[in-house]
Amino acid sequence: MLKLAIIRQSYRPDGGAEKIISRLLDGLRRRADVQVSIITQKWQKNILSDSVSILQVARKGWFRSSRFKYFINGVNRVLHTTHFDLVQSHERVPGCQIYRAGDGVHAEWLRIKISREGILGRLFSFFSLFHRVMLRAESKLFHHPNLEVVICISQRGKRDVLHHYPTIDPSKITCIYNGIDIDNYHPQFNVINDPVRVKLDFSPDTPVAIFVGSGFTRKGLDDLLEALVFAVDWQLLVIGKDKKQNRFIEKSRKLGVNNRVHFLGVQTQVQDFYSAADLLIHPAWYEPFGNVVLEAMAMGRGVLVSSNCGASELVEEGINGYVFDTGDSKQLANLLDKCKDRTLLKSLGSNARRTAEQYPISRMVDELLAVYQTLLTENFDENEK
Incomplete structure (x- = not known):
């Protein structure tokens, strides 16, 4: 039996990385003889099967930077006292064998963030202790001798790693796209008299877009609100949260689009809201992949995706969606004006579903298992020498 450790600092119910870990665990349980342990500070136990154990490390520190440093120390203590065949980190923890770069490259996100900020924001980012801690951990991770494989979730992610850390061996980097539960996200859940549309008093012909994601600044909600000034026929559902949500509500008022923007918070059954929408918009400033793109596609919804989003690599222009400059x-x-055409929307949605069907969870699991098998074989051969 393979003993696999997965490292993730904490669980967020609306987190993309957490969704992928849950999908991965479910796929591994069905496909392989694997004993999984999650090393974490906080996790939601009821989403895990009995075959998964949680190794909890203490949560210390008042600030994000100190909590992350304590987390790294706690993980290292666990790894020194417990044997695992493979250690796969979803955090920037130096010393792991496999690093899944699901959160992307912090150095690249910081570059983009600073380029979009004013003077005060740039100063804050430059002197931020959190950013310095993350950059230091990221650099140590990519230069650590224990690192054997980096799993990027888009080709863009691979390019970002090689750009900021050019000394890393490119042969260590592989790209495995995220997978989607194509049965749980399915057009069969779309209904004509959709209850969400009825509740919000939308007419059947009203074009409705959906934005899904927490952390509205990085996800590009500012740009979307500004686009709505010109796309006057569209309603927008905003699913997710942000601690500065009031700023976005106020911005929608100032732009005069507040009567067409509906902030609906985090939703556990997000399929109901994809069903209510005609189109997903994901205008992220920086997004290593973007699970919501595959979710919407699987629900039979076309997508408008920024060029800085990894999932833009799955978009065929005018076939299942469109890519626009970030x-x-x-x-x-x-593009929104073009997509008012109901015939086009239907075509985009049908083709989007066919795209999503190419990326089931089983594909992601198979590709990960192939990585595990290669590592185990190489390590066995090395030990035999």
């Missing part, structure tokens, strides 16, 4: 709200507005 931050270009006018281009996004023009």
Whole structure:
């Protein structure tokens, strides 16, 4: 039996990485003889099967930077006292064998963030202890001799790693796209008299877009609100949360689009809201992949995706969606105007579903198992020498 450790600092019910870990665990349980342990500070036990154990490390520190440093120390203590065949980290923890870069490259996100901020924001980012801790951990991770494989979740992610850390051996980096539960996200859940549309008093012909994600700034909600000024026929559902949500509500008022923007919070049954929408918009400034893109596609919804989103690699222009230049709200507005066509929306949605069907969870699990098998074989051969 393979003893696999998965490292993730904490569980967020609306987190993309957490969804992928849950899907991975379910797939491993069905497909392989694997004993999984999650090393974490906080996790939701009721989403795990009995075959998964939780190794909890203490949560210490008042600030994000100190909590992360304590987490790294706690993980290292667990790894020194417990044997695992493979250690796969979903956090920037130096010393792991496999690093799944699901959160992308922090150095690249910081570069983009600073380029979009004003003077005060740039100063804050530059002197932020959290960013310095993350950059230091990321650098140590990519230069650590224990690191054998880096799993990027898009080709863009691979390019970002090689750009910021050019000394890493490119042969260590592989790309495995995220998978989606194509049965749980399915057009069969779309209904004509959708209860969400009825509750919000939308007419059947009203074009409705959906934005799904927490952390509205990085996800590009500012650009989307600005696009709505020109895309006057569209309603927008905002699913997710942000501690500065009031800023976005106020911005929608100032732009005069507040009567068409509906902030609905985090939703556990997000399929109901995909069903209510005609189109997903994911205008992220930085997004290593974007699970919501595959979710919407699986629900039979076309997508408008920024060029900085890894999942844009799955978009065929005019077939299952469109890719627009990150931050270009006018281009996004023009695409929304084009997508008012019901015939086009139906075609985009049907093709999007066919795209999603190419990326089931089983595909992701098979590709991960192949990585595990290669590592185990190489390590066995090395020990035999």
